[in-house]
Amino acid sequence: MSLLDLNADQLADLATNVRRDYDELKSRGLKLDLTRGKPSAEQLDVAEALLELPGKGDHVDADGVDVRNYGNLKGIRDIREIWAELLGINLDQIIAGDASSLNIMFDLVSYSYIWGTNDSERPWKDEEKVRWICPVPGYDRHFTISEKFGFEMVTVPMLEDGPDLNAIKELVKDPSVKGMWLVPMYSNPSGITTSDEIAKGLAEMETAAPDFRIVWDNAYAIHTLGDSFRTSTNVLDYAEQAGNPNRFWYMSSTSKVTFAGAGVSFLASSPANLAWYTGIAGTRGIGPNKVNQLAHARYFGDAEGVRKVMQRHSDILAPKFRAVLDILENRLGQYEVARWTEPEGGYFISLDVIDGTASRVVELAKEAGIALTEAGSSFPLHDDPNNRNIRLAPSLPPMAEITEAMDGVATCVLLAAVEKLGA
Structure with a gap:
């Protein structure tokens, strides 16, 4: 039954049992970490063959160019073709860079701040x-850039189908509103996928600022937790059809597909936006790491090769997510003290606890040796006005640690709840 339905004696009994469980939890001397959505060692091992690629003597791309030399700011066609097919984007609208899309996002905002966009006054x-x-x-790192x-x-x-479009339409009537962050598929941390209807609305809406930009950070487009892959929404087509071709900066990367620090990033956008970006980026550097791009192209082979790699990731991740959800349901479901998302892809589970208790849950977990992401991290300036949201990241720890940590987290949620009720 709901915790709110317990009478005073039942609540007192529960509080006694939960405090006993918590004391036992602290006595174990745990050192467990559910803070960041890093791939596990098992996942990193999936791409081990990449370390031997492209291989001695293999250094010419599909256009016959030696990748060991300077040049080609847009990246090699070999890897761009693969990612364009995965995302359903025209080849001439996507460029490949280094490392992480976060780097490109920071550059896009930096360039706009210093010089303005190609549409800025x-x-x-x-x-x-x-x-x-x-x-x-x-996503906390988005907010940190802002x-x-x-x-x-x-x-x-x-909302269940993406960001609140009506609220956004009101905000963009203000010319000082210059941009928006969005993870459109399996969003961080809730796992929500933005619907085609919302995507079209974002592409079509009128904005007071002519240089309004949406960072469409499609980081988890191919990160399924099942046996199938969603089709990515081509917002670039929607924007062009609506007469707003420059609205989206579309991001993707291989960061959680191969090696996080040695991947390939992608920026897709209108020809005008890409010309503006490369016009500045060409001063910053002469070209990306094309050897690494060729290595990735050889490793994947084609778009279907990427999907096969991601199915191996799913086989590793899905049981961990299932374990977290089962523990939450078994330990907390009957008391109705929390709600959580059940994502079909991505790297996170969003947990909402009783209002006013998220920071206490994190504190109790820390005292018991379980590291959780700071309460409020999924909000700008780490300020969750309801103090209810906690982001769970099950990817990194081995299964045994996940089950132990989540059982402990459930105990902390219950203890914070009974404390809130004064028991």
Whole structure:
């Protein structure tokens, strides 16, 4: 039954049992970590063959160019063709870079701040105020970029089919609103996928700022937890058809597909946006690591090769996510003290506890040797107004540690709840 339905004696008995469980939990001397969505060693081993590629004597790309030399700011066609097919994007609308898409996102905002976009009347640094739309709960590193540049962050809720479009349409009537973050598939941390209807609405809506941009960070497009892959929405086509071709900066990468620190990043956008970006990036550097790009192209072979790799990742990740969800249901479901998402892909589970108790849950877990992401991390400035959201990241630890950690987290959620009720 719901915790709120217990009478005083039942609540007192439960509180006694939960405190006993918590004392036993602390006595174990645990050192467990559920903080960040890093691939496990087992997942990293999937790409072990990449370390031997492209191999001695293999250094010419599909266009007959030696990848060991300078040049080709847009990246080699071999890897761009694979990712364009995966995302359903035209080849001439995607470029390949280094390492992580986060680097490109930071550069895009930096360039806009210093010089303005190709649609800007002036550099963003010269604006009286820059406001940025942040769907919540959302990706903390997105918010950190906005914070670094001093942008005012305005939150909108993530609904079951994506960000609240009506709220966004009202906000973009303000010319100081210059951009928006969004993880459209298996969002971080809730696992929500933005519907085609919402995507079209974002592409078509009128904005007061002519240089309004949406960072469409499709980081988890191919990160399924099942046996099938969703089709990515081609928002670039929607935007062009709506007469707003420059609206989206579309991001992707291999960061959690191969090696996080040695991957390939991708930026897809309109020809005008790509020309603006490369025009500045060409001053920053002469070209990306094309040897690494060729190695990735050889490793994957084609788009179907990427899907086969991701199915191996799914086989590793899915049981971990299932274990977390089963423990949450078995330990907390009957008391109705928490709600959680059941994602079909991505790297996170979003856990909402009783209002006002998230920070206490994290504190109790820390005292018991279980590291959780700081409460409020999925909100700008780490400020969750309801103090209810906790992001769970089951990917890194081995299964035995996940089950032990999540059982402990459930105990902490219950203890924080009975404390809140004064028991």
